[in-house]
Amino acid sequence: MSVLILAxxxxxxxxxxxxxxxGAAKAWSAPIHVLVVGSATASVAxxxxxxxxxxxxxxxxxxxxxxxxxxxxxxxxKSLAGDFQVILAPHTTLAKDVxxxxxxxxxxxxxxxxxxxxxxxxxxxPIYAGNLLATVESSxxxxxVTVRATSFPAAAEAASxxxxxxxxxxxxxxxxxxxxxxxxxSDRPELASARVVVAGGRSFGERFEELLGPLADxxxxxxxxxxxxxxxxxxxNEQQVGQTGTVVAPELYIxxxxxxxxxxxxxxxxxxxxxxINHDPDAAIFQVADFGLVADLFDxxxxxxxxxxx
Amino acid sequence: MKVLVAVKxxxxxxxxxxxxxxxxxxxLDGVRMNINPFDEIAVEEALRLKEKGVVTEIVAxxxxxxxxxxxxxxxxxxxxxxxxVVETGGVFLQPLAVAKLLKAVVECEQPGLxxxxxxxxxxxxxxxxxxxxxxxxxxxxxFASELKVxxxxxVVTREVDGGVExxxxxxxxxxxxxLRLNAPRFVKLPNLMMAKxxxxxxxxxxxxxxDFAPRIKRxxxxxxxxxxxxxxxxxxxELVEKLRASGVLS
Ligand SMILES: Cc1cc2nc3c(=O)[nH]c(=O)nc-3n(C[C@H](O)[C@H](O)[C@H](O)COP(=O)(O)OP(=O)(O)OC[C@H]3O[C@@H](n4cnc5c(N)ncnc54)[C@H](O)[C@@H]3O)c2cc1C
Numbered sequence: 001m002s003v004l005i006l007a008x009x010x011x012x013x014x015x016x017x018x019x020x021x022x023g024a025a026k027a028w029s030a031p032i033h034v035l036v037v038g039s040a041t042a043s044v045a046x047x048x049x050x051x052x053x054x055x056x057x058x059x060x061x062x063x064x065x066x067x068x069x070x071x072x073x074x075x076x077x078k079s080l081a082g083d084f085q086v087i088l089a090p091h092t093t094l095a096k097d098v099x100x101x102x103x104x105x106x107x108x109x110x111x112x113x114x115x116x117x118x119x120x121x122x123x124x125x126p127i128y129a130g131n132l133l134a135t136v137e138s139s140x141x142x143x144x145v146t147v148r149a150t151s152f153p154a155a156a157e158a159a160s161x162x163x164x165x166x167x168x169x170x171x172x173x174x175x176x177x178x179x180x181x182x183x184x185x186s187d188r189p190e191l192a193s194a195r196v197v198v199a200g201g202r203s204f205g206e207r208f209e210e211l212l213g214p215l216a217d218x219x220x221x222x223x224x225x226x227x228x229x230x231x232x233x234x235x236x237n238e239q240q241v242g243q244t245g246t247v248v249a250p251e252l253y254i255x256x257x258x259x260x261x262x263x264x265x266x267x268x269x270x271x272x273x274x275x276x277i278n279h280d281p282d283a284a285i286f287q288v289a290d291f292g293l294v295a296d297l298f299d300x301x302x303x304x305x306x307x308x309x310x
Numbered sequence: 311m312k313v314l315v316a317v318k319x320x321x322x323x324x325x326x327x328x329x330x331x332x333x334x335x336x337x338l339d340g341v342r343m344n345i346n347p348f349d350e351i352a353v354e355e356a357l358r359l360k361e362k363g364v365v366t367e368i369v370a371x372x373x374x375x376x377x378x379x380x381x382x383x384x385x386x387x388x389x390x391x392x393x394x395v396v397e398t399g400g401v402f403l404q405p406l407a408v409a410k411l412l413k414a415v416v417e418c419e420q421p422g423l424x425x426x427x428x429x430x431x432x433x434x435x436x437x438x439x440x441x442x443x444x445x446x447x448x449x450x451x452x453f454a455s456e457l458k459v460x461x462x463x464x465v466v467t468r469e470v471d472g473g474v475e476x477x478x479x480x481x482x483x484x485x486x487x488x489l490r491l492n493a494p495r496f497v498k499l500p501n502l503m504m505a506k507x508x509x510x511x512x513x514x515x516x517x518x519x520x521d522f523a524p525r526i527k528r529x530x531x532x533x534x535x536x537x538x539x540x541x542x543x544x545x546x547x548e549l550v551e552k553l554r555a556s557g558v559l560s
Contacts, residue, residue: 070440070450092471093452097450097453098440099440100441101444102444103437104440128321128336128432129431131534132533133533135528136526137527137529138525173449181473219559231490238473251558273556290541291553307547
């Protein structure tokens with residue numbers, strides 16, 4: 001049996017989550033093939049080929065795949081599916097979009113966001129915003145799975161590189177057209193894999209970036225936000241951490257002015273060290289924090305930034 | 311154009327859930343239920359499309375056991391035109407089964423657009439819409455935060471890692487709705503009372519020809535390991551000292 005991993009990348013870099021999906025795939029002790037879909041992806045394919053455990057990289061490169069759309073990627077995977085018993089990807093927006101479509105095309109069930117794999121077909125996954133963990137067993141001949149990247153070790157660099165095989169791309173599904181994108185350019189690390197995340201809630205108001213930015217930069221961290229802060233327009237959506245946002249598990253998570261609703265905790269409670277700053281001593285966030293500071297964030301956050309400069 | 315919206319009844323998002331003592335399932339006895347928040351957003355979006363004159367009829371559909379009409383009542387109270395329930399006799403419906411039953415409904419209702427929530431907050435699977443699109447061989451857009459219908463296209467802005475992306479789909483298509491798409495209207499009590507009197511059509515799942523048997527077996531449900539609350543520090547200086555000592559500040 002073999003495992004096919006759908007790589008997530010930005011056209012230049014393989015995402016850290018993909019390395020962790022490769023780490024997760026080792027549960028099957030089977031050859032791992034990595035599928036790189038895109039346009040001008042030679043260097044991404046090379047990065048994947050150099051990872052430990054990867055037996056082969058399959059590269060599907062075409063101009064119309066510069067912004068891969070679900071229908072096209074799902075068709076590619078379906079055409080390869082006969083050779084694989086496991087189709088796996090990190091639980092990022094790409095896979096959340098594509099893999100259920102693949103499962104539908106193959107008439108198999110899908111396991112989303114697995115945090116533990118007991119090969120060949122038993123998984124642990126969070127349900128109810130991570131309030132419970134379900135152990136499930138799938139009976140399908142092809143297992144379609146996304147994994148929570150933060151729960152698995154990243155594949156290391158290998159001594160030698162695997163072969164890269166180029167495959168022809170099927171024609172584009174012309175019923176879907178890519179129109180435009182807007183990505184927030186940032187020099188900060190990617191939220192999902194940052195070593196430090198500095199997060200804020202809605203009480204920052206318009207001063208969200210002004211107060212949290214310098215602290216994040218001081219710590220070389222990414223910025224996270226609650227849904228309430230995003231909904232109020234104080235932080236961009238891609239910063240949302242939680243059940244319906246990004247799941248993070250950094251070495252250090254600083255939660256300032258965050259109440260600690262279960263939907264937010266779902267996205268950060270696996271962080272190694274959690275710091276909470278809140279002026280309400282009874283805020284739920286203190287129940288998961290290693291270090292709690294009862295203080296007004298408008299004083300404490302700038303003070304903390306300053307203290308770290310010394 | 312007709313729009314089909316799928317709604318599910320789930321545990322209210324404010325209610326903490328527990329596993330049954332024997333770990334076989336989630337304890338749902340006596341727990342407050344509500345319409346899945348993402349489905350409520352899908353209903354709201356359909357209503358807005360109708361108010362803009364793009365849509366002529368909204369059909370809400372719910373699948374599963376006898377209890378699901380409550381989510382449909384909520385949709386009717388919000389203003390959908392018709393409600394339909396597919397009875398499956400208490401079988402726990404997994405996303406693939408949901409997609410197959412929805413496909414059967416789509417084939418008889420012939421909508422130009424299907425709107426669903428991006429995930430249900432009970433199983434957090436996030437699969438039904440994409441699976442439905444695959445089964446119908448229709449275009450899909452997931453995680454919509456903006457939706458416009460222009461001619462025979464749906465132009466959807468969708469939330470992706472690191473930003474947003476806009477794509478255009480030839481109709482008919484399936485769109486899954488994210489939180490920022492809209493804020494659902496408040497349901498007034500008189501509307502809810504009125505909705506109680508409206509008819510809900512019923513379709514027997516067994517008559518659809520869809521195979522809705524579960525493919526995944528749930529072996530166990532358990533609470534995750536709880537974090538222990540740590541200590542409170544008295545000042546920013548003390549916090550920095552503790553962080554330095556714990557080694558997380560490089
Ligand atoms: C279906 C669904 C999905 C959701 N998904 C997510 C998700 O993915 N991520 C997420 O974060 N939320 C999510 N939510 C929302 C979640 O339930 C909470 O509403 C949200 O996390 C609260 O954000 P907050 O802590 O910023 O705001 P609030 O709940 O308003 O809390 C503000 C906190 O700041 C403190 N505070 C106020 N002023 C100060 C000050 N000057 N100094 C110090 N402390 C101060 C207060 O004591 C309070 O604890 C979801 C909700 C639903 C229904």
